[in-house]
Amino acid sequence: xxxxxxxxxxxxxxxxxxxxxxxxxxxxxxxxxxxxxxxxxxxxxxxxxxxxxxxxxxxxxxxxxxx
Numbered sequence: 001x002x003x004x005x006x007x008x009x010x011x012x013x014x015x016x017x018x019x020x021x022x023x024x025x026x027x028x029x030x031x032x033x034x035x036x037x038x039x040x041x042x043x044x045x046x047x048x049x050x051x052x053x054x055x056x057x058x059x060x061x062x063x064x065x066x067x
Contacts, residue, residue, distance in 0.1 A: 001034070001038045001039075001040065002028050002032060002034060002038065002039050002040065003040040003041075003042070004024060004028070004039070004040065004041045004042070005041075005042045005044065006020070006024075006041065006042065006043045006044070007044050007046060007051075008043060008044070008045050008046070009045070009046055009047075009048060009051060009058060010045045010046065010047055010048070012045075017043060021041045021043075024039075024041055025039045025041070047059075048062065
C-alpha cells in the first residue's frame with residue numbers, strides 16, 4: 001500500500017489538487033502494479049510564512065521583509 005505525502009503552499013484550487021491525486025494514483029498503479037484503492041495520498045498545505053528556503057520564508061521572498 002503506497003502512502004504518499006505532498007507538502008504544498010496554500011492557494012491551489014480543489015480542481016488542481018484533485019487532478020494531481022488522480023495523476024499520482026495512476027502513476028503508482030502503472031509503475032508499482034498496485035490497485036488504485038490501495039494508494040493513499042496525504043496533502044498538507046503550508047502558509048507562505050511556514051515554509052522557508054535558506055532561512056528566508058516564501059512570504060518574505062515574495063513580499064519583502066516586514067519593516
